[in-house]
Amino acid sequence: MIDTRLLLDDFDETARRLARKGVDIALVDECRRLAEARRAQIRLVDAGRQEMNAGSSDVGALMRAGRKEEADALRLDLSARRANVEALERELRRVEADLDDAMARLPNLPADDVPEGRSEDDNVILRTVGYDPDRYGGREWLPHWEIAERLGILDAERAAKLSGTMFALLKGDGARLLRGLTAFALDLHRDSYEEIVPPHVVRGEVIAKTGHLTKFDTQAYRLRDDDLWLLPTGEVALVGLHQGEILAEADLPLRYMAYTTCWRREAGAAGKETRGMQRLHEFHKVELVKLCKPEDGEAEFHALVADAARPLEVLGLPYRVVELCSGDLTFSASRVYDLEVYSPGVGRWLEVSSISLVTDFQSRRGQIRFRRDGGGVEFVYALNGSGLATPRVWAAIVEHGLTADGTVVLPPALAAYVGVDTLRGRA
RNA sequence: GGAGAGGUGCGAGAGUGGCCGAAUCGGACUCACUGCUAAUGAGUUGACUUGGGAGACCGGGUCCGGGGGUUCAAAUCCCCCCCUCUCCGCCA
Known part of the structure; x- marks a missing residue:
């Protein structure tokens, strides 16, 4: 597996090197698209988790303070919101699986001084x-x-x-x-x-x-x-x-x-x-x-x-x-x-x-x-x-x-x- | 194959639902002290990922054998798998 960062940071060069091995540019592009989608999805998931984590520790603090009713209310609220985060996580797993499949089809990059040729x-x-x-x-x-x-x-x-x-x-x-x-x-x-x-x-x-x-x-x-x-x-x-x-x-x-x-x-x-x-x-x-x-x-x-x-x-x-x-x-x-x-x-x-x-x-x-x-x-x-x-x-x-x-x-x-x-x- | 006990950071080892990425000891590294070493004192010391930053760094997320589940919240509870140890069975 090559580094997805190469696709994100230096796409043209990476695509050029892969092309020497006969890789279809469309596949390389598909990998880049999925790698970008993965990053975007991670941002969404992380934001959702951060909210849930903060809410959870608030529940803990309220319980310790003896404010049980407020804790219960927050607990119910978080419970309702959990499904959203889980949906985001499912989507992330799907994107990652697709990315993994696509990346698995990319061969290693040839060394630059490998002689050019098709067969x-x-x-x-x-x-x-x-x-x-x-x-x-x-x-x-x-x-x-x-x-x-x-x-x-x-x-x-x-x-x-x-x-x-x-x-x-x-x-x-x-x-x-x-x-x-x-x-x-x-x-x-x-x-x-x-x-x-x-x-x-x-x-x-x-x-x-x-x-x-x-x-x-x-x-x-x-x-x-x-x-x-x-x-x-x-x-x-x-x-x-x-x-x-x-x-x-x-x-x-x-x-x-x-x-x-x-x-x-x-x-x-x-x-x-x-x-x-x-x-x-x-x-x-x-x-x-x-x-x-x-x-x-x-x-x-x-x-x-x-x-x-x-x-x-x-x-x-x-x-x-x-x-x-x-x-x-x-x-x-x-x-x-x-x-x-x-x-x-x-x-x-x-x-x-x-x-x-x-x-x-x-x-x-x-x-x-x-x-x-x-x-x-x-x-x-x-x-x-x-x-x-x-x-x-x-x-x-x-x-x-x-x-x-x-x-x-x-x-x-x-x-x-x-x-x-x-x-x-x-x- | 059967029964039981366990798997936590570089190592040992604590932690049985929130204040735990994780006590303590050891190792390693840095600094101070020292003629050198040792000893002592102080400090640092996980990986991955994402965002900000030229960078030093800073913020978020994930990871306590692996995978699933319960819950607002899991190292901690439940299920499956892998591995290690003890006893029994079998065996080159």
Whole structure:
């Protein structure tokens, strides 16, 4: 949620920035209208309440003075007037609900230097690391699902039998590769991020306040008999951790990581771009989250991008850093860099991390604040990104490591974590 | 899951219908005293919102776990929910 004050105090500038994200000016204007209506209504309600409060204390004073008849008369008078105030309050609640609905549809403001653009096609490739196109000529590269099924480390058929399409079942070395990858990633980040094992099931209220539960975001699975939801990403738990708190300036920045399972409905998404480990309803990921002071946001963002890229470098996987243009930015982000790993078997770049600077967009809704040493209270900035999203990295490792005899050679850094340096399957 | 007790400001903790945004103690901060620290004394110290003001500030409204209700008036009474503690049951 953005600050309604921006609409009231600096409407043109705010509308201009929102327009870069493709927001219809009519919606922005509607928000301003409701914000103004809310203020006007508050003035009416407050005046009414002030009258009632004054009258009530007069009743008390008259009672104490023993002037019971005058007190009773005033009491009846106030009783009659109460309905008016209640009507004003009802109207205020209605306006606030409308305002809230409208504001919930406004995305975060993009950072000013985010490249202009309408869609994915206008995103900017900032750099490409370790990618040599010549390397991919002259031999056949297979998609990971073929390699993995042949080695017996991935069983799509039985996964479908248990749970349907877009679920994975890993076996033997495949399972160990997943486990090794997560331990590897957690160890890599251990010096700068505190490791958390959160509950994987959270209240609707918590997920709603991180912005992952709206009319437009129906990714999360819900438990049937409770208002509890499966984590769509560890970010929900890590950002939700401090909801409703006022932190001390000295506590910041907070840097957390969590290895969690993530569940996403991915409604209607099954198709050729979801084969194998490309997109799953359930996957495993190490998530990185930071809460920091506003003035540290940009620096923490770039550090987070570097942190998210480090596993790819250590694993020797070719990747590129893409800055999302204004029109392709995520709803709650002011700036996003995607990390994409090259998948030679699929022949595409696969997104393995999306690093977002969320500014105060989440912390305003979640009321995550900090107190300056001087005394003032402000919203923290939130940042998040995958420290390692296993399915696609798993896939890239399998595809890149394929040798002529069908086995898969692991990056040296992983061997100790997986327990072998080559995946040979069962044969 | 059953029975009981509780949830108040940064912390502890009082407050069972009006004089309570809230005693008291502690913490933190400011000033005074002091060679420094400590000790002592005085003072300040919640959030949100709305209006006035250039601003320091000043006025109004809301908030005592969350939501509803009763009443002229609710931290206080009633209902629902969440959480914590104790006992019982169950259990990895």
